[in-house]
Amino acid sequence: MKKICFIFLLAFSFSQTNITTPFGSTGFGIWMTTEQAFKEDVNTTSLIFDLHLPFGLEMLFGKSVLSNADYSFNQFGLAYDVKVFDWGFKLFEKRYDADDFDFIEDYEKQETGVEFYRRGRKLNSFFRYSKYSFNNILNPYDEYFSIGGVGRMTRLYTFGFGIKSPVEKLLHMRYSSLELTLGTSF
Numbered sequence: 001m002k003k004i005c006f007i008f009l010l011a012f013s014f015s016q017t018n019i020t021t022p023f024g025s026t027g028f029g030i031w032m033t034t035e036q037a038f039k040e041d042v043n044t045t046s047l048i049f050d051l052h053l054p055f056g057l058e059m060l061f062g063k064s065v066l067s068n069a070d071y072s073f074n075q076f077g078l079a080y081d082v083k084v085f086d087w088g089f090k091l092f093e094k095r096y097d098a099d100d101f102d103f104i105e106d107y108e109k110q111e112t113g114v115e116f117y118r119r120g121r122k123l124n125s126f127f128r129y130s131k132y133s134f135n136n137i138l139n140p141y142d143e144y145f146s147i148g149g150v151g152r153m154t155r156l157y158t159f160g161f162g163i164k165s166p167v168e169k170l171l172h173m174r175y176s177s178l179e180l181t182l183g184t185s186f
Contacts, residue, residue, distance in 0.1 A: 027052040031062075031183035035164065039174045043067040048075065050185075056081045064096065073098055073109075086120040109134030123149040126162070141166035141175070148179065156184045 048062035062075040077094035113130035148162025160181030
C-alpha cells in the first residue's frame with residue numbers, strides 16, 4: 001500500500017507552473033511526477049523545481065529516476081511562455097544528463113517542444129508535442145504527443161494527468177504511457 005501511495009504522489013517529467021501562474025506574475029512550483037508505460041514495466045519518476053518569471057521565461061531544475069536503470073538523470077530546462085487571455089503556449093528545451101555516466105553521451109538526451117494550453121478553469125487542458133534527441137537504441141521513437149489536464153484542487157494543491165503517445169503509433173496504448181503530476185505553485 002505504501003508503494004502504491006508513493007507512486008500516486010509522483011508525477012511526469014515537465015513542469016506546469018506556467019499553467020497555474022497568472023499572466024504577468026512570478027510563480028515558483030515544486031512538482032513530483034511519474035510516467036508509467038501501459039504495457040511495459042518501465043516507470044520514470046521526477047522531482048522538479050520550477051521558476052516562472054513575469055515576462056514569460058521559465059526555468060526548471062530536477063532529477064529523474066528510471067525504474068529499469070542503475071542511474072538517474074539531472075534535468076535543466078528553459079521555456080518561453082506566452083499567455084493571451086485564457087489561452088497560452090510555450091516553447092521549451094530540456095537537457096537530461098546521466099549523473100553516473102557523465103563521460104558517456106549515450107546516456108544523455110535533449111527534449112524540444114511546444115505546448116498549447118487553456119487556463120482559468122477548474123481543469124486547465126494542454127496539448128504538447130515533444131521531440132527527443134538521444135543515442136539510445138532501446139526506444140526507437142523520438143517524437144511524442146501528449147494530451148491532458150492540470151487542475152488546482154486547493155490554493156496550494158495541484159493535480160495533473162496526461163497520456164503520452166509516440167507520433168508513429170499515435171494513441172496505440174501498447175506504446176503509450178500515463179503521466180501523473182502532483183505539485184504546488186506559489
